[in-house]
Amino acid sequence: MTTVLCVPQWQGSGLGDSPRLAAGARRTAELVPADARVTVPVLDTGGKPDAGVRGLDVLVENLRLTENALAGIDDVVVTTGGDCGVDLAPIAAARDRYGDRLTVLWIDAHPDLYTPQTLRSGSFHGMVLRTLLGEGPAPLVPKNPLMPEQVIIAGERAGAAAEHEYIGKAGIRRYGVEDLEKVLVGLTGPVYVHIDLDVLDPTEFGSIGYPEPDGVPPQRLIDLVSRLTNVVGAAITEHMPSGRPSDAGDAEVIRRLGVALPL
Numbered sequence: 001m002t003t004v005l006c007v008p009q010w011q012g013s014g015l016g017d018s019p020r021l022a023a024g025a026r027r028t029a030e031l032v033p034a035d036a037r038v039t040v041p042v043l044d045t046g047g048k049p050d051a052g053v054r055g056l057d058v059l060v061e062n063l064r065l066t067e068n069a070l071a072g073i074d075d076v077v078v079t080t081g082g083d084c085g086v087d088l089a090p091i092a093a094a095r096d097r098y099g100d101r102l103t104v105l106w107i108d109a110h111p112d113l114y115t116p117q118t119l120r121s122g123s124f125h126g127m128v129l130r131t132l133l134g135e136g137p138a139p140l141v142p143k144n145p146l147m148p149e150q151v152i153i154a155g156e157r158a159g160a161a162a163e164h165e166y167i168g169k170a171g172i173r174r175y176g177v178e179d180l181e182k183v184l185v186g187l188t189g190p191v192y193v194h195i196d197l198d199v200l201d202p203t204e205f206g207s208i209g210y211p212e213p214d215g216v217p218p219q220r221l222i223d224l225v226s227r228l229t230n231v232v233g234a235a236i237t238e239h240m241p242s243g244r245p246s247d248a249g250d251a252e253v254i255r256r257l258g259v260a261l262p263l
Contacts, residue, residue: 002263003075004034005090009042009062011055012083013238014123015209019044021082024207024239028080031251032236032258040069042082052116053124053137060139063088076263081237083125084112085140087194091132092142094233095150098190104132104146105183105228107154107221108196109212111174113163125238129153130166148172154183155199155221158212177216184227193225193234195257207250209240218253226260234261 006029008022022044029037042062047055066089070077079090095102106112112129116137119126127136134145148170157176159167167174175182202211204218236257241247 001035001075003036003038003073003077004029004032005069005073005077005079006037006039007042007066007079007082007086009082009086011047011058012085012123012125013209014054014121018209020240021238024241025080025082027241027251028236028239028254031255032078032080034078035075038069038073040066049122051137052122054122056137056139059085059124063140077233078261078263079235081235084128084196084237085124086237087128087235088132088140090233090235091192094192095142095144095146098232100147101189102192103150103152103187103189104192104194105152105154106194107199108156109158109198109215111153111156111159111163111167113166118162152183155180155216157214177214180216181224189230190232191228191230193228193231195236196238197236198238205250205253206246207239207241209238222256222260225257226262228262231262234263
């Protein structure tokens with residue numbers, strides 16, 4: 001049994017039109033096959049900056065609301081967002097359940113390894129993975145953070161020098177677009193799959209807020225996802241419909257991604 005958890009949070013993004021991420025979350029939730037759907041009643045206000053993070057008070061409350069929703073779900077969960085911050089609670093829950101055996105496959109054009117001290121914009125969606133690893137805004141850091149050896153970053157091509165320095169020091173496995181399929185080598189145990197749609201090539205998928213050139217073709221990502229095994233949870237994030245005719249084709253890509261997830 002699979003439940004789609006829709007988290008229409010947008011406050012983690014720094015774009016002026018980031019509220020469109022809420023519509024993207026709801027649309028993604030409709031496209032992913034599931035036995036049930038639950039929508040988290042997240043706040044729809046911008047919030048206040050604090051500790052180097054925009055809208056931190058809203059993000060903290062949204063995290064609490066997401067944790068409450070997850071507590072009532074016994075199925076395998078596919079989380080749909082919204083900005084990447086929607087995955088804080090689901091990944092923390094998977095970490096608590098599977099412990100050190102869990103691997104988080106972070107499929108994203110960006111590594112999201114900034115801290116409040118290194119990201120001037122204060123946009124939390126650039127800090128999510130670093131927060132899951134225990135270094136982030138204190139109210140959002142999980143009680144049981146991931147260890148670097150539990151993380152694989154895939155499809156990344158737009159990280160900053162500080163993020164790449166951290167990847168090297170922490171020993172995090174990282175694969176770019178050119179060697180994407182290497183993530184499958186030796187991948188065992190419970191796997192949680194985080195997909196930020198900006199990993200896709202923007203010439204083939206345009207419903208994103210932070211396009212980066214030379215991305216992964218949609219069919220290649222769908223094929224990779226379909227080859228994964230022992231997937232215990234997943235997320236599809238950062239869907240930002242444009243209102244253009246191309247949205248229909250992008251929606252079909254998301255639908256096929258949802259079907260490919262081996263849940």
